[in-house]
Each structure stands twice: as structure tokens, then as C-alpha cells.
Amino acid sequence: MMALYGVYYLQRSLGLDPYVSLAVMVPMMFAAGYLAYRYVIGVASHGRDENILLVTLGVAIVLENLALFLFKSDTRTIDTAYTFTTVPIGSAMIALPKIVAFFGAAATAGILLLVMPPRPISGARSAPARRSAKARAWSASTSSTSSP
Amino acid sequence: MSFGIGLACLGAAACFLLPAYYVNPTVATALC
Numbered sequence: 001m002m003a004l005y006g007v008y009y010l011q012r013s014l015g016l017d018p019y020v021s022l023a024v025m026v027p028m029m030f031a032a033g034y035l036a037y038r039y040v041i042g043v044a045s046h047g048r049d050e051n052i053l054l055v056t057l058g059v060a061i062v063l064e065n066l067a068l069f070l071f072k073s074d075t076r077t078i079d080t081a082y083t084f085t086t087v088p089i090g091s092a093m094i095a096l097p098k099i100v101a102f103f104g105a106a107a108t109a110g111i112l113l114l115v116m117p118p119r120p121i122s123g124a125r126s127a128p129a130r131r132s133a134k135a136r137a138w139s140a141s142t143s144s145t146s147s148p
Numbered sequence: 149m150s151f152g153i154g155l156a157c158l159g160a161a162a163c164f165l166l167p168a169y170y171v172n173p174t175v176a177t178a179l180c
Binding site: 034 | 149150151152153154155156157158159160161162163164165166167168169170171172173174175176
């Protein structure tokens with residue numbers, strides 16, 4: 001919601017195209033997230049993971065009501081030259097912004113995978129370790145039931 | 149740092165989404 005309002009007002013006040021405003025919004029939102037954790041969420045959660053959920057919920061409620069106060073509950077959108085442009089794909093006509101959004105989301109996910117490659121969760125056991133633990137448990141249960 | 153990366157992704161999503169969607173205070177969650 002914050003980012004959507006940011007893109008909306010960049011377009012309305014500066015005439016910046018939403019795709020060009022990527023260069024502004026991504027660093028701004030990164031800074032907002034870093035600062036929110038550094039000075040609000042991290043401080044208020046006192047190092048406990050479950051508190052992070054509560055604090056982010058509190059921040060979300062504050063931001064949502066602040067936005068209601070500032071922007072009212074009006075629904076807003078922007079008009080661009082390509083808003084109603086459609087691309088024929090087979091027998092379907094797909095809106096160009098939706099196609100761009102699809103490939104943009106795929107590219108963003110690809111970049112995220114490069115920046116943060118998947119890792120096992122710390123403390124989680126690997127699959128062979130889980131299998132051997134299961135095997136030990138099964139062996140223990142069968143030996144206790146088969147003994148006279 | 150992870151919060152920053154997460155919100156940066158939301159910033160990118162907003163830029164891709166707004167030409168085809170709308171914004172109001174209750175859309176998505178507040179941090180989006």
C-alpha cells in the first residue's frame with residue numbers, strides 16, 4: 001500500500017512512468033524496511049521471533065489508519081498510454097500491463113533467488129538425518145513389540 | 149537486511165501492479 005501510493009504520487013506530481021519509478025521506489029522501500037526493522041521492529045521485539053509478528057501487526061494497523069486519515073478510503077489508479085493496450089496471444093487479448101507485471105514478477109523472483117539462494121533453515125535436520133532417526137525409531141518400536 | 153529486501157520487492161511489485169490495478173488504504177496489507 002505504501003509503495004502503491006508512492007508510485008501513484010510520483011506519477012501524479014512528477015509525471016513519472018510507473019516502470020521508471022522502479023528506480024526510485026525499490027531503494028526507497030529498501031531503506032524503509034531496513035529502518036523500520038532497525039529502529040522499530042527490532043527494538044520492540046526484544047529478540048523474540050513471536051514478538052516480530054505482533055509488532056509488524058501493530059505497525060500495519062498504524063499505517064493503514066494513517067493512510068485512511070491522509071488519503072480517505074478513495075480508490076485511485078493511474079492512466080498511462082498503455083493502460084488499455086492489449087496483446088493478442090492465441091485467441092485471447094491480454095492487457096499489456098498484466099504481461100509486463102508477469103514478466104517483471106518473474107524477473108524479480110529470479111533476482112531474489114540470486115541475491116538470497118535457498119538454504120536449509122538453521123536447526124533443521126537434513127533428509128538423511130531425518131531418515132536415520134525414523135529408522136532408529138522404527139527399529140526400537142519393532143524390537144520392543146517382538147520381544148517376548 | 150531481510151526486511152529491507154522484502155520491502156524492496158514490494159516496491160518493485162507496486163511499480164508493476166499500479167498500471168493494471170488500484171490503490172486504497174485497505175489494499176493488500178499496510179506494509180505493501
